[in-house]
Amino acid sequence: MEKKLYDYSVDESFELYLLIKSADIRVAKNGKKFIAFTFQDTSGQMDGKFWDASEDEIASLTPGKIVNISGKRELYQGNPQIKLFKIRITKAGEPTSPELFIERAPLKKEDMMEELNETLFEITNANMNRIVRYLLNHYQKDFFQYPAAKRFHHAFVGGLAFHTISMLRIGKTIANQYEEINKPLLYSGIILHDLGKVIELSGPISTEYTLEGNLLGHIVIVDELITKACLSLKIDDKSEDVLLLKHMVLSHHGKLDYGSPVRPKLRESEILFMIDNLDATVTMLNSSLSRTEPGEFTERIFGLDNRIFYKPLSQDNEKNIED
Structure with missing residues (x-):
């Protein structure tokens, strides 16, 4: 099965096609512009910063576009993020439909x-x-x-x-x-x-x-x-x-x-x-815990006062018994 964004562990490198969920243009302390991205595939959303962005890159790397990314998953202040190595718009023959990258309700x-x-x-x-x-x-x-x-x-x-x-x-x-x-x-x-x-x-x-x-x-x-x-x-x-x-x-x-x-x-x-x-x-909670290994804590959940939550080992054991 093809790995998704949240299938990668911290410090693991990857190359993936992702949807640009949002792209906020900001200015760094050195006066240069950078793009604060939120990327998405069907496993969830993750942020990443693209430093020293040119005007052409700012114009082309816009929300709704599909991009090819080389990067590494990291943790920043307890939250997952992408360290970007390379990013480009997809070419002919590569995925272009946002529908392939968005999560859907579990009910029809x-x-x-x-x-x-x-x-x-x-x-x-x-x-x-x-x-x-x-x-x-x-x-x-x-x-x-x-x-x-x-x-x-x-x-x-x-x-x-x-x-x-x-x-x-x-x-x-x-x-x-x-x-x-x-x-x-x-x-x-x-x-x-x-x-x-x-x-x-x-x-x-x-x-x-x-x-x-x-x-x-x-x-x-x-x-x-x-x-x-x-x-x-x-x-x-x-x-x-x-x-x-x-x-x-x-x-x-x-x-x-x-x-x-x-x-x-x-x-x-x-x-x-x-x-x-x-x-x-x-x-x-369910979203964060589904991406957390048993015996580990979730990332900080902004909507819950930036708290972290523990996923018990017993939860995994119970699942194994049921299986």
Whole structure:
């Protein structure tokens, strides 16, 4: 099997075709320009710096391009990175399609659509159901293609839908445990909470923040989308149903410091915040642990306060027993 980026060990050299996920032009202390790259293949993303870049190289080595790289895997402040020896754009006859290098959701689009549609029948509040269906229909294509983030969690094709499905599964388990929970409100909030990312982000390949994403953010964007849906559907956007739904979206980051304009003030909005955080956290951990040998620590995980996590030897032993 052909080795991927994360199949190489620290200090091991390689030559690989990789996708340029991002390319930020920066200036070094000596005044010369360099490119801070993020490269990607189906095993994950890794950063690397290209020093003393010429203007021609800056113009050609842009996000979305496939490049051939000679380099070595290193560790920098506990995080994996690439030490670049050589880099060039691919030639005729070499890989050129970004689709070959991007990660995808572990569930098929059709399976996620079916599971989401089944949930819609459990949203028995008429106004919430109409709003959710209206917005999903309007943004369906992008919803099932876009990532849930630029980098740290569910940053792959279909990541937004997969994150939503995963949260719905957790939400249903919690709702079945606590009968008092307003299921239509919780499920509606889960489905819509990150929908604004189809506008906040540029897409699944070489993902960047759009102008609206930078200036407004996905939380404000969804709030506006709900208002527009109410206008089209002739629903009073000041009714309690709509205000509750908007609050779910506006408070789902949990804290003002995390970007929410208001903290959770409903039982269901507090649950949404916790589910969102749980799913993102476990996904980041699973991603890092999958690239870590038993008995070793992960790289520092930026989204988890730059902490490192241990992968027990017993986990590998249990797998061997099952096999």
